[in-house]
């Protein structure tokens with residue numbers, strides 16, 4: 454008798470990653486270890502071309518994420534949204550991921566509390582939990598009151614222990630993290646004013662930024 458394939462646990466962290474920095478990477482690694490994920494994929498989002506930072510193409514954002522995770526166990530890059538010719542809805546991305554996974558594989562969509570609160574504005578948002586679990590990255594000092602429209606969903610779907618979410622999809626849970634105080638906005642500003650961003654991004658990302666002269670005014 455053939456053995457059933459092992460169930461995989463895969464996390465997805467979307468973002469513009471303009472550029473990727475140590476805040477993203479520490480957070481991703483901590484979640485991957487805490488949740489026992491086989492893989493946590495950083496998934497750069499496409500943006501309308503006119504909204505890309507001047508001189509930083511989507512392909513540069515992608516290349517920097519690739520540099521950042523090269524050789525890092527559990528972290529990887531998923532380029533599917535950048536390969537499409539228009540910005541994708543999360544539901545499309547999840548459907549496309551699901552089509553590649555085994556029926557029992559677990560998919561965890563990571564998002565901050567702010568993003569979670571905006572969920573009812575997302576395209577076909579009621580269907581998201583058919584494809585994934587939602588893991589909300591919550592700051593210890595944040596207000597944990599959910600907006601009214603999400604109250605019922607939380608009552609029905611939340612699981613207090615994130616590591617206990619079972620099955621391929623369908624639950625919501627919270628991971629408490631103290632984020633490093635760094636943002637891509639701060640990094641772009643430092644570079645535009647000729648300052649160093651060393652130690653805020655991995656050395657390989659710094660080298661890429663310097664080689665390609667990115668974000669300089």
Ligand code: ATP
Pocket residue numbers: 467468469470471475476477480563564565632633634635636637638639
């Ligand atoms: P910007 O400053 O351009 O808005 P950003 O630094 O917030 O960018 P994004 O690419 O928008 O980066 O973020 C992708 C994801 O990473 C989001 O879910 C965001 O909440 C999270 N994130 C951003 N900064 C940090 C950080 N310092 N620690 C943990 N998570 C972070």
